[in-house]
Amino acid sequence: MIYNKEIIHSSHPQHRLKFEYKEVPFRCDGCKEAGIGCRYKCELCDFDLHKCCAVPSQSISHPFYPKCNFQFFTRPPGNGLRYCNACGKDVLGFVYHCRLCGFDLHPCCYNLPHMLDDGDVKLYLHKKVSSACHRCGRKGPSWSYRSACKKYHLHVSCVKEMLADNWQDLYYSNGKRSLELYTRIPSLKGTLQNHHRSKRGKVRKCCEMAGLAVQFIISAVLGDPTAMIAGVIGSLMSK
Template identity: 35%
Template sequence: METTKRGCPRHQEQPMQLKPPGSPFKCSGCREVGFGRSYHCQNKNCGYILHEECANADSHASHRFFHRSQFELCEKAPGNRDRYCDACGKDVLGFVYHCSLTGYDLHPCCLYLKDSISDEEGQISLQLCEKVPSVCVRCNHRNVVDGVKGWSYVSSGSGRKYCYHVSCVKQLILENLNRGYFTQETNSVGMSNREYSQLAVRSMEMVPSGGSWRRSGTVRKYTKIAVLVFKLIFSAVFGNPITAIAALVEALVSD
């Protein structure tokens, strides 16, 4: 059985068990939501669960956006004040990479975000950026909050650059999760899972309503691009999509 760098603090004698993607979960380490593979304590009465990134996090790390910072993994935020992640702007509630010299903090999952993501057909390519060329498609601002720039995924290629805050993606996913969109069940008013999921994706507004992308083709092409962008950023931020989301993506793209 694979051994992780970190295990359950209450049952350290038992190795953590890797499980495939399933229902959304809250990581016991960083306290962030996860959708991909996860490590579980094997004690049947224990609910300790970790992201892959948290279970196998290195004790020390660096990041290209912070040249002067040397990050150390802490199991809780240092100091007596509230801290936020300098990548997504969200609160630090558990595991965090902290630099005592510069004061920067990063969620483990944010530190390990991919520098670039693209679909298999090469239609969409997005780059992780610290400085953005335009406002975020979702919130229409450059900064996540006042004084916090936050990281973004930015479309590459010629023409206008479209930016998507990592923070805004997280918020959109969590809002739709709370509405029950990420389940495979039929809701109480009789809407099918596919209709329910379509509503979830289209409420994301992950592609701007105007601009060259929408004018360049039909609404079908627009929807396909929207789904690709959603799938790519979702996967980068939260891990591999759960079964319902993967099925939804295939269904919409094939329409």
């Protein structure tokens, strides 16, 4: 898909939004979820949109829910709290909603790649985990990524939790967005140690892979699978 350098968006009609790539996290003013990498931004207002939120489709389908027809809404339809069927998190803004069954998907969750591939490691998106998630130890209902070797499982919801745990710090530290912000993207250490413990046999190989897997999943969950946050997280893991 080709993205325009500048767009006008109905949720922020007063100014143009510029396409920008930065390895600094932001909160999307459309879906209210975290983002990194590519975004559409109003520099005057500090208004940001994920690219998938800035250029949504009006009506979509998803292979995990073959009978559903999802429509795009700028705010959650109906009364009461809605949650995303992919990641289990609340829906607070832009959403794809199926009127028939009431299912909801965050735009970024809808856009999660079904395969992440860096050449060595392949990760596949599944509707459920088939064995315990490396972060929470449970199977649970959230979508998850599984490595091709089937040894590594991570819930999309758990990745979001790791990010949420640190989001206040990330976003508000010193009142400004600095390099320090995103070097804390974090809590990955916990994940990796769990992985380490559970696979004591082939320590090195396994942990390298887990680290890589986590990097890919995080940038995908944040709405930009191509964001190069590898270095950031790599330096975290070596501590």
